[in-house]
Amino acid sequence: MSEALGLRERKKLRTRHALIAAALDLFMEKGYEQTTVSEIAAAADVSTRTFFSYFASKEDVIFSNSREGVESVLRVIAEPRPGDRAIDLLARAVDSGFSAITLDEQLQGEIGPINHLVMTVPSLRARGLLLLFESQRELAEALHRACPEELSLVEASAIVGAVIGGGKLATVVSLSNGGSAEEMLKAGREASALVLSALRTASTPPL
Amino acid sequence: MSEALGLRERKKLRTRHALIAAALDLFMEKGYEQTTVSEIAAAADVSTRTFFSYFASKEDVIFSNSREGVESVLRVIAEPRPGDRAIDLLARAVDSGFSAITLDEQLQGEIGPINHLVMTVPSLRARGLLLLFESQRELAEALHRACPEELSLVEASAIVGAVIGGGKLATVVSLSNGGSAEEMLKAGREASALVLSALRTASTPPL
DNA sequence: TGCAAAGTTTCAATAGGTGCAAAGTATGGC
DNA sequence: GCCATACTTTGCACCTATTGAAACTTTGCA
Numbered sequence: 406m407s408e409a410l411g412l413r414e415r416k417k418l419r420t421r422h423a424l425i426a427a428a429l430d431l432f433m434e435k436g437y438e439q440t441t442v443s444e445i446a447a448a449a450d451v452s453t454r455t456f457f458s459y460f461a462s463k464e465d466v467i468f469s470n471s472r473e474g475v476e477s478v479l480r481v482i483a484e485p486r487p488g489d490r491a492i493d494l495l496a497r498a499v500d501s502g503f504s505a506i507t508l509d510e511q512l513q514g515e516i517g518p519i520n521h522l523v524m525t526v527p528s529l530r531a532r533g534l535l536l537l538f539e540s541q542r543e544l545a546e547a548l549h550r551a552c553p554e555e556l557s558l559v560e561a562s563a564i565v566g567a568v569i570g571g572g573k574l575a576t577v578v579s580l581s582n583g584g585s586a587e588e589m590l591k592a593g594r595e596a597s598a599l600v601l602s603a604l605r606t607a608s609t610p611p612l
Numbered sequence: 613m614s615e616a617l618g619l620r621e622r623k624k625l626r627t628r629h630a631l632i633a634a635a636l637d638l639f640m641e642k643g644y645e646q647t648t649v650s651e652i653a654a655a656a657d658v659s660t661r662t663f664f665s666y667f668a669s670k671e672d673v674i675f676s677n678s679r680e681g682v683e684s685v686l687r688v689i690a691e692p693r694p695g696d697r698a699i700d701l702l703a704r705a706v707d708s709g710f711s712a713i714t715l716d717e718q719l720q721g722e723i724g725p726i727n728h729l730v731m732t733v734p735s736l737r738a739r740g741l742l743l744l745f746e747s748q749r750e751l752a753e754a755l756h757r758a759c760p761e762e763l764s765l766v767e768a769s770a771i772v773g774a775v776i777g778g779g780k781l782a783t784v785v786s787l788s789n790g791g792s793a794e795e796m797l798k799a800g801r802e803a804s805a806l807v808l809s810a811l812r813t814a815s816t817p818p819l
Numbered sequence: 820t821g822c823a824a825a826g827t828t829t830c831a832a833t834a835g836g837t838g839c840a841a842a843g844t845a846t847g848g849c
Numbered sequence: 850g851c852c853a854t855a856c857t858t859t860g861c862a863c864c865t866a867t868t869g870a871a872a873c874t875t876t877g878c879a
Contacts, residue, residue: 413825413876441865452828457867531742535734538741541781562785563778563803570777571770574748578769596770603814604807620845620856648834659859664836 421459421469423449428466433518437526464532467519475540478502482547491552491561492605498544499568499597507590517586524580537573541565564604572597628666628676630656635673640725644733671739674726682747685709689754698759698768699812705751706775706804714797724793731787748776771811779804 410418427448431440442463446456460466481498489497506516523529542562549561556564575596580589617625634655638647649670653663667673688705696704713723730736749769756768763771782803787796 411877416875417826442867443865453866454829454868455827458826461867463866527742530745531738534741534745535738538737538781538784541777542785545781545785558789559782559786559799559803560806562781563806565778566781566803567774567778567807570748570780571772571774573777574745574752574769574773575766577745578749578752579766582765592766596766596773599767599770599814600774600807600811603810606814607806607810618845623845624857649836650834660835661837661860662858665857668836670835 420449420451420455424451424456424459425466425469429515429518432467432522437522437529464529467522467529468532468536471536474502474505475543477505478540479543479547482544482551485551489552491548491555491564492601492608494551495544495548495564495568496598496601498548499572499601500594503590503594503597520580520586524577537569541569544569567604568597568600571600627656627658627662631658631663631666632673632676635670636722636725639674639729644729644736671736674729674736675739675743678743681709681712682750684712685747686750686754689751689758692758696759698755698762698771699808699815701758702751702755702771702775703805703808705755706779706808707801710797710801710804727787727793731784744776744780748772751776774811775804775807778807 424445428440428445431444431448442456443453445463445466446453449456460469478498478501481501482494485494509516523533545562545565546558548565549556549558552561572593576589576593579592580586584592631652635647635652638651638655649663650660652670652673653660656663667676685705685708688708689701692701716723730740752769752772753765755772756763756765759768779800783796783800786799787793791799
């Protein structure tokens with residue numbers, strides 16, 4: 406557990422978390438747009454300017470830990486098991502992505518509110534989609550690297566885009582149609598599985 | 613041809629076009645972020661304030677005519693031919709979408725630069741993805757409405773998301789890999805077709 | 820203890836965006 | 850042609866995000 410962090414690092418981490426916590430509290434209390442960066446900074450006891458040395462923008466606070474999920478999915482792709490075809494690898498990666506969302510202890514508390522914010526505030530929706538899209542590019546590249554014989558980069562992009570695109574749209578539509586958080590995840594999993602299986606059966610014969 | 617527009621309307625249209633043209637010129641000349649809204653307004657001979665009565669934001673100028681494409685695709689979906697299954701309808705819609713991009717006379721000149729801007733400037737990328745995503749929701753809903761027996765709304769979302777998601781990622785990846793505009797469209801079409809055909813063969817047996 | 824690096828604060832400035840009230844310009848009826 | 854009405858444009862004040870520069874504090878380390 407001892408990460409051997411110096412005082413400096415520990416303080417930085419503490420400030421970072423204080424900023425995130427303060428921001429989420431305020432966002433939930435008064436809404437994203439009604440909350441100013443100075444208020445967040447004040448609540449975390451730093452100057453406004455300092456806020457921007459931790460986060461490039463107000464939007465970034467919300468997505469501060471989104472990288473972790475992506476990294477973990479990429480790790481799955483980078484470690485193929487013998488006999489894996491690209492589709493299998495992708496299926497495993499998607500599954501691990503959903504599981505990460507479902508299981509992450511720390512996220513459990515924040516995921517609801519954050520989700521609500523991201524669904525609700527246009528600029529956050531846009532930012533979320535951008536991040537998702539960029540992750541898809543990374544994923545596609547990783548998949549191509551893992552199975553260079555089987556898939557060109559563009560082909561890998563096609564299937565990654567299809568599986569995640571289908572899962573994402575189903576997730577969001579399910580949620581906006583009054584679904585609970587569980588239903589939404591279920592819809593996303595099922596949609597991805599559907600696309601995955603279609604791609605699998607379609608690609609099996611030719612190979 | 614006579615649209616019976618009053619002077620008022622004609623003037624508004626002229627101003628709108630002047631703003632769009634001025635904005636594109638400036639963006640291409642000095643870059644998006646380096647161009648201020650006042651400069652655009654000045655170039656179109658209106659006040660800065662007036663700019664914002666035509667467009668809600670600087671980003672909006674770029675996407676000012678994106679609705680048309682969506683509308684035309686929705687129209688395709690709303691007019692099913694006898695015997696169409698959901699997949700056929702979607703295939704036709706996607707095809708008409710790509711054709712619209714390829715053929716639109718007016719777009720031909722602007723599409724290149726606009727594309728470049730949208731690919732390059734993060735805030736525009738995000739905005740573009742948001743618009744695309746919202747269109748997908750509309751598309752999914754239209755598809756569900758067209759084939760309510762065959763697909764639930766969430767199922768429709770899954771396939772729409774898959775086809776468009778796959779096409780989009782393939783398009784962008786192809787373009788960033790040094791592809792020409794033609795190659796990029798080709799990649800997108802092929803990716804969509806791939807996903808479409810996988811979904812079609814996968815769904816045929818069960819039905 | 821004392822210095823250099825890293826981090827923070829303060830201050831000022833730019834730019835997007837909004838609300839508001841005054842001024843200007845079509846339009847329709849007379 | 851003239852006026853009341855409705856719609857636009859504009860100028861202005863103001864808010865907030867974001868960035869740069871300079872002065873100041875805290876750490877890490879010799």
